[in-house]
Amino acid sequence: MKLSLQQFNHLAPADATSLLLTCCTSTAWATELVSHRPFTDIDNLLTHSDNAWQQAQSNEANLLEAFDGHPQIGNVDSLKEKYRDTQDSAAHEQSGANDAEDEVIAALAQGNQDYLDKFGFIFIVFATGKSAQQMLDLLLARIPNNHATELANAAAEQNKITRLRLQKLLGAA
Structure with missing residues (x-):
């Protein structure tokens, strides 16, 4: 699913969070990023994403939650x-x-x-x-x-x- 930034900015908070969780499964990151909408452009979104990720890293559980969103390469x-x-x-x-x-x-x-x-x-x-x-x-x-x-x-x-x-x-x- 592709959206325009404008469409993303206008999503309900729960819908925006759900969509962000398809990019990274850290709830703390997604919730923090949603709270900074609207974004003026993709660079603004990415800057806020970096900042939200930096905050999320302060808690190892947030990192592990994000890592759990990846399949293990083992087969x-x-x-x-x-x-x-x-x-x-x-x-x-x-x-x-x-x-x-x-x-x-x-x-x-x-x-x-x-x-x-x-x-x-x-x-x-x-x-x-x-x-x-x-x-x-x-x-x-x-x-x-x-x-x-x-x-x-x-x-x-x-x-x-x-x-x-x-x-x-x-x-x-």
């Missing part, structure tokens, strides 16, 4: 489906790459489970435009972090995801 079959187009777009790929891709996908599934076991929340990353190998590299680079560092990393990635979803929702992306 090998769903990972193969997600990254199937990546191998098609790589013209230089050789015939043996399919086996390597399966290995990457299996490693990504295992890494996601290891991450969840260590931190208690799923691996959050702005995935747009990233291959399975890039995702695995990011996951492996972040898994040695301590809880506080990784919570901050995941929160920053969540904000990038939310900003893109808002832009798509309002036809600005």
